[in-house]
Amino acid sequence: MLDRHIRPLIDPVLNRLGARVAHHGISANEVTLAGLGFGLAAALMLALGLPGVLALVPLLIGRVLDGLDGAVARASGGKSEFGGYLDLLCDFAFYGAVPLAFALREGGNAPAAAFLLAAFYVNGASFLGYAALAAKRGIETTAQGVKSLYYSAGLLEGTETVLFFVALCLWPEAFRPLALGFGLLCLVTATARALMARRVFGGA
Secondary structure, eight states: OOHHHHHHHHHHHHHHHHHHHHHTTOOHHHHHHHHHHHHHHHHHHHHTTOOHHHHHHHHHHHHHHHHHHHHHHHHTTSOOHHHHHHHHHHHHHHHHHHHHHHHHHOGGGHHHHHHHHHHHHHHHHHHHHHHHHHHHHTOOOOTTOSOSSOOOOOSSOHHHHHHHHHHHHHOGGGHHHHHHHHHHHHHHHHHHHHHHHHHHHOOO
């Protein structure tokens, strides 16, 4: 929901920084993997019970790198299909690592973490399914930035997810209500996307 408003603000900065990174011979895929590394480091810190504020540092660095890899790709001659695939794979790995970290941090978090992971799974399936159908129809969009696949808009997008993870780092003791609330919103997003898919692509 917020991505289309945030992208015009951050893309010029990322594009300038991406050009500098590419100039030094660093590939977009290397930036993607570095972003995943920082994200997993944040998850590990949370799993070990360290203060969430400390985990916030690598988490934010990882998210900045996640936004930077596309700019590096464009500065290096354009996006690649594998680069888009790797970026999405790393995003899903990071998204799954955070709920797992809180389940390991405190056993009582496990039910809420399981619900959140299930909601991520359903929302991710709705997203990827829509992208596959859009690719089949040749439908494209740049509303959420230049991507390797179709990014369907929704109630929850990248910006909202980052803000959610920041909240978890700032208030780790509130994981259960935050996870339940965000999980429910993920399911609302998936439902809305499914209804939109039916309207756009047709169905009985």
